[in-house]
Amino acid sequence: MNLKFMKTAAYGAVLSAAMLTTSIAAECIAPANPGGGWDFTCRQIGKIMYDIKAVDKPVQVTNMPGAGGGLAYNHVVGERGSDADLIVAASSATTTRLAQNAYAGMTADQVRFVGAIGADPGVIAVAADSKYQSLNDLVDAILADPGSVAFAGGSAVGGFDHLKPLMVLKEAGFTDITKVKYIGVDGGADAITQTVGGFTQAMTGDMSEIVSFLANGDIRVIAVLTEERVPGFEDIPTAKEQGYDVVAVNWRGLYVPKGISDDQFNDWAGKLQQVADSPEWAEAMAANGLAPFTKVGGDFQSYVDGLVADINAMSKELGVIQ
Amino acid sequence: MDILSNLALGFSVALSPYTLMLAIIGCFLGTIIGALPGLGPSNGVAILIPITFTLGLDATAALVLMTSVYYGAMYGGRISSILLNIPGDEPALMTTLDGYPMAKAGRAGDALVLSGVASFVGAFLATIGLMLLAPVLARVAFLFGPAEYFALYLLAFCTLGGMASNNQAKSAIAACIGLGIAMIGVDSSSGLPRLTGGNLHLFDGIDFLVAIVGLFAIAEVFFFIESHGKGSAIGVVLDKVRIPWKDIVATRWTMLRASLVGFIAGVLPGAGASLGSFMAYMSEKSIAGEKGGFGTGVAKGVAAPEAGNNSAAGGALVPMLTLGVPGSGTTAVLLALLMTLNITPGPTLFRENPDVVWGLIASLLIANIVLLLMNVPMVKIFVKVLTVPAWVLLPGVTMISFVGIYSLSGSYFDLLLMIGFGVLGYFLRKLDVPTVPVILGILLGGNMEDALRRAMTLSDGDATYLFSSWIAIGLWVAAFAGFIAPMFLRNLLKKPQAVTD
Numbered sequence: 001m002n003l004k005f006m007k008t009a010a011y012g013a014v015l016s017a018a019m020l021t022t023s024i025a026a027e028c029i030a031p032a033n034p035g036g037g038w039d040f041t042c043r044q045i046g047k048i049m050y051d052i053k054a055v056d057k058p059v060q061v062t063n064m065p066g067a068g069g070g071l072a073y074n075h076v077v078g079e080r081g082s083d084a085d086l087i088v089a090a091s092s093a094t095t096t097r098l099a100q101n102a103y104a105g106m107t108a109d110q111v112r113f114v115g116a117i118g119a120d121p122g123v124i125a126v127a128a129d130s131k132y133q134s135l136n137d138l139v140d141a142i143l144a145d146p147g148s149v150a151f152a153g154g155s156a157v158g159g160f161d162h163l164k165p166l167m168v169l170k171e172a173g174f175t176d177i178t179k180v181k182y183i184g185v186d187g188g189a190d191a192i193t194q195t196v197g198g199f200t201q202a203m204t205g206d207m208s209e210i211v212s213f214l215a216n217g218d219i220r221v222i223a224v225l226t227e228e229r230v231p232g233f234e235d236i237p238t239a240k241e242q243g244y245d246v247v248a249v250n251w252r253g254l255y256v257p258k259g260i261s262d263d264q265f266n267d268w269a270g271k272l273q274q275v276a277d278s279p280e281w282a283e284a285m286a287a288n289g290l291a292p293f294t295k296v297g298g299d300f301q302s303y304v305d306g307l308v309a310d311i312n313a314m315s316k317e318l319g320v321i322q
Numbered sequence: 323m324d325i326l327s328n329l330a331l332g333f334s335v336a337l338s339p340y341t342l343m344l345a346i347i348g349c350f351l352g353t354i355i356g357a358l359p360g361l362g363p364s365n366g367v368a369i370l371i372p373i374t375f376t377l378g379l380d381a382t383a384a385l386v387l388m389t390s391v392y393y394g395a396m397y398g399g400r401i402s403s404i405l406l407n408i409p410g411d412e413p414a415l416m417t418t419l420d421g422y423p424m425a426k427a428g429r430a431g432d433a434l435v436l437s438g439v440a441s442f443v444g445a446f447l448a449t450i451g452l453m454l455l456a457p458v459l460a461r462v463a464f465l466f467g468p469a470e471y472f473a474l475y476l477l478a479f480c481t482l483g484g485m486a487s488n489n490q491a492k493s494a495i496a497a498c499i500g501l502g503i504a505m506i507g508v509d510s511s512s513g514l515p516r517l518t519g520g521n522l523h524l525f526d527g528i529d530f531l532v533a534i535v536g537l538f539a540i541a542e543v544f545f546f547i548e549s550h551g552k553g554s555a556i557g558v559v560l561d562k563v564r565i566p567w568k569d570i571v572a573t574r575w576t577m578l579r580a581s582l583v584g585f586i587a588g589v590l591p592g593a594g595a596s597l598g599s600f601m602a603y604m605s606e607k608s609i610a611g612e613k614g615g616f617g618t619g620v621a622k623g624v625a626a627p628e629a630g631n632n633s634a635a636g637g638a639l640v641p642m643l644t645l646g647v648p649g650s651g652t653t654a655v656l657l658a659l660l661m662t663l664n665i666t667p668g669p670t671l672f673r674e675n676p677d678v679v680w681g682l683i684a685s686l687l688i689a690n691i692v693l694l695l696m697n698v699p700m701v702k703i704f705v706k707v708l709t710v711p712a713w714v715l716l717p718g719v720t721m722i723s724f725v726g727i728y729s730l731s732g733s734y735f736d737l738l739l740m741i742g743f744g745v746l747g748y749f750l751r752k753l754d755v756p757t758v759p760v761i762l763g764i765l766l767g768g769n770m771e772d773a774l775r776r777a778m779t780l781s782d783g784d785a786t787y788l789f790s791s792w793i794a795i796g797l798w799v800a801a802f803a804g805f806i807a808p809m810f811l812r813n814l815l816k817k818p819q820a821v822t823d
Contacts, residue, residue: 064732067525068508071733074522104522150780156508183468183776199467199780212671 026059028254029088031072033065037120037208040288041089041252045117045272048280054271059087069094070103077110082259087114087268092250095304096160099311100321112260113304114268115296116253117276118285120206122164122225123236127196128218135223135242138202139172146179152191152200154209156184158321161191161204163314164225164248170314171244192219206250207233208289225249230291251293253300269297325453332680335382336688344379344387345685349692352394356414357402363395363635367656381665381678386685388659389639393445393686396595396635397693400437400628405430408538408719413595413631415534415758416603420616420623427619431701432566436621437628438697439570440577442690444629447581448588448636449686455640468776469788473797475770479762480801492755500763503528504771523735530764532727532736536743537750537757539723544748546716565698569621576606576622577629584630588637595634596765602630636686643671643679 026049028042039061046059064072072088080086090113098108124135132138142149153161162182169180183200185191188209195203196218203210203219207230213219223239224230225248239246256268275281276294285292295303315321335341356363367388379387399414404421417437424433466474479497506517507527518524583605584598606626607616616623642653665675727740750757781787789795 062732065526066733067522070522070525104520147782181779183779185772185776193464194467197464197467 026055026057026085026087027062028059029062029064029072029076029086031064031066031069031089031094033063037091037093037250037252038069038089039063041091041254042087044281044284045087045089045254045275048275048278048284049271051280052274052278054274067104068097068102070097070106073103073106073111076255076257077106081257083257084260084264087254087256090253090255092160092248092307093155094255095307096163096311099308100158100315108304108308109258111255111258112265113253113255113301114265115272115276115294115300116251116303117272117281117294117296118290119249119251119293120208120289121230121291122160122248122250123205123207123210123221124165124168124223124225124239125192125195125203125205125210125214125219125221126201127198128220130201130220132201132222134237135168135239135244138222139169139174139244142169142180143172143174146174146176147181149202150181150183150200151202151204152183152185152194153204154185154187154191154206157182158315159184160248160250163311164204164246165202167246167248167314168223168225168239168244171239171246189213195219206289207291211289226291232286249291249293251295252290253295266297269300272296328676328680329453329684331676332682332684335677335681336386336684341383341386341681341685342688344383345390345689346692348387348390349394349397349689349696352391352396353398353401353693353696355391356395356398356400363392363399367391367395367659381660381675382681384659385656385678385682386689388656389682389686390689390692392656393632393635393689394693396445396632397438397441397697399631400441401434404433404437404624406542406719408542409534413599413634414627415596415761416599416627416631417624419603419627419758420619423617423619424621424624425619429566429619431564432569432621433619433624434701435565435698436569436573437624438694438701440573440580440625440628441632441697442694443577444581444584444631444633445636445690445693446687447578448585448633449683449690451585451633452636452639452643452686453683465793467791468773468780469790469794470797471773472770472777472788473794473801475766475773477797477801479766479770492753493759496750496755496757496759497763500760500765501767502763503533503760504764504767507768521735523733527768528739528764529736530761532740533743533764534761535723535727536740537747537760539719540740540744541747541751541757543716543720544744545751566621569625573622573625576625579609580606580626580629581633584633585637587630588634589640595631595638596762598634598637599627599631600762602633603627643682 026046028046030039030042032038042059042061046061049055050058064075066072067074069090073094076086076088088111095108097103098106124138126132126138132141138149151162151165153159153164155161162184165182166177166180169177181200182204183194185194188203188205191200191203191205192210192213194200196213202222207224210219210221214221221233221236223242223244224233224236225239225246227238227240227247229236229238254268254272256265273294273296276296284290312321336345352363396413399409400417400421403409403414403417404425407418407422409415409418421433421437424430504527506524508515508518508525515525580602583602584595587598587601588595603616603623603626606622607614610616610620610622614620614622638653639656642657665671665678671679723740724737727736728734747757750760777787789798
């Protein structure tokens with residue numbers, strides 16, 4: 001046995017992995033490394049589409065991390081503008097970044113948003129032994145002394161996790177937004193660790209990020225940012241019923257290149273609807289803390305347009321962008 | 323006994339012939355992946371993930387295969403460190419410091435066997451630690467806030483001076499270059515791009531694997547070209563491979579201490595195996611003192627980082643499984659695999675999926691024994707790598723480097739960047755500036771800055787916050803002692819030998 005053999009073996013492994021992908025029809029780009037929400041979207045939706053025979057060949061998942069999704073966006077807009085076999089995972093983060101001009105000048109109208117089939121409800125949580133019993137307690141404390149509460153979240157400053165508590169505070173009539181302490185850490189679990197450890201007073205993130213910590217009794221969720229209480233988590237009050245009319249969900253969906261025909265667009269919308277209606281997707285959502293949130297086709301496109309306009313206006317107001 | 327019955331459950335899952343076969347295949351592939359420069363455990367595992375889906379493996383089988391590859395790669399990383407002076411993966415960096423001089427002194431076989439045994443000790447103890455302490459140690463993460471993390475990274479940088487060079491100023495310059503490179507990308511605290519020149523490819527910063535492969539593998543190729551294929555770095559002679567019992571016995575305490583240090587470093591989220599091997603090496607170096615001869619090819623210098631990094635690999639699984647916070651790049655990829663298999667790691671994993679967790683622990687124990695057998699009696703196979711002439715091996719290394727880096731991001735930009743780092747590495751070595759601190763700067767600089775920025779946000783810019791806990795103060799004291807002590811000791815003691823070719 002020598003190096004040549006070992007190299008052959010290594011290449012064999014690589015090639016056999018590559019060969020699986022040569023005969024594949026559709027491609028789903030996850031604009032991040034394996035493990036995140038976008039990767040989950042591609043892998044789950046791709047797998048279910050194949051399982052329920054919405055597509056006749058397995059969907060190939062390509063991870064294209066970079067610039068918070070900007071690299072993949074650039075790639076789709078610039079090089080794959082009319083590829084009808086391409087879908088790309090998207091979420092609230094995609095629209096937040098587009099609204100804040102974080103994709104180097106690219107805009108939301110350069111692709112078509114085909115649908116969302118599930119949403120991760122926004123949550124605000126505190127450590128189990130925290131003195132804050134409700135969202136009102138927390139907001140009152142910030143109104144009295146903005147420096148007394150620090151938030152930890154999984155997105156960078158100005159990201160969606162940061163915007164969530166600011167939206168609540170804005171509802172409460174608090175205007176000095178820049179006084180609110182927020183640290184962006186590496187994901188929701190890390191944010192919880194910092195909060196349970198007492199380094200920050202509250203955690204802002206998504207429902208899926210807190211499910212296992214909640215079951216373990218480490219944290220208390222003081223508000224979920226949805227219209228109504230989330231099925232399976234009926235004991236968690238909404239922000240709305242506590243007097244702050246804020247809805248912030250992290251939807252999971254797809255966009256497609258702009259240059260495809262309306263028929264092709266509607267075809268993908270239909271396939272996505274099929275996935276949304278499948279028991280497999282219901283199961284995947286339950287296992288990952290997602291709440292049902294289905295908007296496909298033209299409906300979704302107008303929802304996204306509204307969202308981008310809203311976030312853009314709010315970000316300017318907050319001073320996150322000029 | 324809870325643990326024994328749990329372990330019995332684990333072994334009943336892991337000892338089926340099918341899973342056993344997967345473990346052996348995983349170990350073999352992993353060792354090769356680890357040994358090949360540029361292909362580290364994280365991209366190795368990432369490349370192999372599609373295979374688990376094709377084979378239709380269930381959660382346990384997929385985990386067994388992937389963690390065998392993971393542990394295998396941690397073992398394999400030492401091979402090219404020792405034989406080629408090119409770390410096979412980033413945690414194996416420290417092994418080059420004593421492993422390569424030892425190999426050049428004609429003891430390549432001893433170094434390989436000893437490091438194999440050290441890897442086994444580290445990984446085995448870490449697996450035991452994972453088993454016994456996972457639920458408890460998961461809580462350690464709650465004690466580390468921004469101030470503590472900042473002090474921890476500071477400690478790493480302060481003890482860096484003098485390592486891999488006998489000129490502290492050059493080490494400091496190299497560390498600053500690394501820190502500067504770490505600044506590139508979107509600043510996480512303000513969302514503004516820094517030093518990117520508007521290039522989207524630079525928004526996420528520079529991947530340290532690109533830097534490592536460039537600085538080590540590609541620079542090596544440049545030196546090879548310069549010497550017209552003569553006098554290449556691969557000049558290690560190997561006579562006979564026997565088991566160096568004397569060295570193994572002599573380093574037994576080193577291995578135990580290094581395993582403990584590595585395990586703790588691994589448990590801390592974000593620190594990972596690189597910090598584990600680094601801390602293990604530096605702590606052993608200071609225990610041994612100057613007469614220990616670290617850097618000249620001593621057995622302890624080979625045993626410490628290998629026990630440390632393999633132990634950290636096991637430790638990194640603790641926060642990954644119990645908190646869902648990956649302790650290293652590779653565990654982040656493993657986390658991805660778990661999520662795709664619809665298993666959400668977190669505090670409840672041990673309660674809700676005992677078969678998965680204990681099956682994994684049992685298979686780690688099995689993988690370890692397989693790897694020890696594979697890496698000690700079969701070490702000759704890997705030494706055969708040397709008989710391949712340099713003009714075949716180095717182009718091969720180059721090719722694998724390109725494939726490995728391209729597989730990371732699928733971007734040609736990273737390939738250009740890698741060549742750029744190769745040029746940088748070439749000139750740095752010509753100027754006798756060590757490249758190891760550059761890498762550590764890139765690796766830890768971003769995290770260190772983030773920790774400082776977060777601490778300042780939380781305290782409204784009050785610097786005393788950095789000394790607000792006993793853990794932080796202890797780390798600061800250790801950092802200063804580590805920085806100042808060598809200055810006073812230098813005149814009293816002989817300077818350490820530089821590792822140069």
